[in-house]
Amino acid sequence: AEFLHPDEQKFFDVALGLVQTAGRLVRDAFDTPTSVVMIKSSSTDLVTETDQAVEKMLIDGLSKAFPDHKFIGEESVSGGAKIEFTDAPTWIIDPIDGTTNFVHRIPMIAICVGLTIKKQLRAGIVFNPITRELYTAQTGRGAFKNGFPIHVSNNKTINTSVLCASMGIHNVxxxxxxxxxxxxxxxxxxxxxxxxxxxxxxSAAINMIMVSQGCVDAYVEYGLHAWDMAAPAVVLLEAGGVMFDPSGSDFNLMGRKILCAATKELAMEISSKLTHADFEPEA
Ligand code: 2AM
Ligand code: CA
Ligand code: CA
Ligand code: CA
Structure with missing residues (x-):
């Protein structure tokens, strides 16, 4: 597989080191819960000092190594601000995906770091520091869990599938x-x-990872942001999965929704059964 940028391997290696350090931060905070919980827009929208510290640490580390790179991070994007997505190497970061799980000490959380170059997905790192499951992928180079290759299921029909579709409580x-x-x-x-x-x-990322490793066969969600999807999307695609808009048209990283599946057949069967939202998310 060709790299789009001569230093791409270095980008990945530096990011991986930082994610491992970030994982120790999150694990310590999980085991000794002193983290301050703050409410963002509502009681279903939380942020802790750990989310903020991890995002700052990742962005500081990456921008020191790569001063001309751009960042889209959940806790750095201030409410409602338009996200600027350019051709530059761009790190798309969710410091903790599954903050509600984190606050409630449910061990399903993920640090997500994705990389785009020329707006194309190039690398994804999804790390659950509690279970120490590390998922990595680079475009054209396969998907791995703790270094071992992973693959989606072969399921083509709903009636042999385990599906994932969250209630989208934020959107309610x-x-x-x-x-x-x-x-x-x-x-x-x-x-x-x-x-x-x-x-x-x-955790949207863990939902996508469950599809990537063949545990779950498909996942549909409305209301997600680029930072929920970028890193796990690379893992999913490299694991052989498919990604669409829930309507069945092309996936758009900035489109706030996803239908991912083990196979195209399954994705299309699910898409045909959905009521498609006229979706204009507010936040
Ligand atoms: P977060 O933990 O990073 O906020 C379950 O709550 C999943 O939905 C998590 O991955 C959570 O990410 C994500 N989420 C957060 N806000 C959301 C929203 N407005 N719409 C849909 N999902 C959202
Ligand atoms: Ca959040
Ligand atoms: Ca998230
Ligand atoms: Ca988050």
């Missing part, structure tokens, strides 16, 4: 009852179509 608050109805009706349709089971892990 932002968009009112209409949203709840849509989320419920989509899950209901999947159950009626004979799905084998439903799971949701409270």
């Amino acid at each position: 608050k932002a968009m009112g009852g209409k949203w709840l109805e849509m989320a419920q009706s989509n899950i209901r349709k999947q159950i009626e179509a004979g799905v084998r089971g439903h799971r949701s892990f409270g």
Whole structure:
């Protein structure tokens, strides 16, 4: 596989070292919960001092190593600000995906660091520092869990699949009852179509990782941001998975929604059953 930039391997190696250090920060805070919890837009939208410290540490480290790189980080993007996404090497960072899990000491959280160059996904690092599961991928070079290759399932039909579709609780608050109805009706349709089971892990990245390693067969979600999806998207694609907009059209990293699956057949079957939101997320 060709690199888009001559220093791409170095970019990845530096990021990986920083993520491992960040993992120790998060693990220490998880075991000794002194972290201050702050409410952002509502009681379902939390941030802790650990989220902020980890994001700062990653951005400081990467910008010191690569002064001309750009950053899109959850805790650095101030409310409602338009995200500037350019051709420059860009690190897309979620310091803790699954902050509610973190605050409630549920061990399903992920540090997510993705890299785009010329707006193309190039590398993804997704690290659960509690279970010490490290998922890495570089475009064209495969996906790995703690160094061992991972692959999606071969499932092509709903009735042999375990699906993941979160209720999008954030969107319920932002968009009112209409949203709840849509989320419920989509899950209901999947159950009626004979799905084998439903799971949701409270972290968009872990949901995507579950598809990447063949545990779950597909995942659909509205309301996500680029930092939830960038890093796990590289892992998913390199693990052989597919990614679309829930409507079945092309995936857009900035489009705030995703349908990912083990196979295109399964993705299209799910897409055909969904009520598609006229989706204008507020936050
Ligand atoms: P976070 O923990 O980084 O905030 C379950 O809550 C998942 O949804 C997490 O991955 C969480 O990311 C993400 N999430 C946060 N805000 C959201 C929103 N407005 N819409 C959809 N998902 C959101
Ligand atoms: Ca958040
Ligand atoms: Ca997130
Ligand atoms: Ca986060």
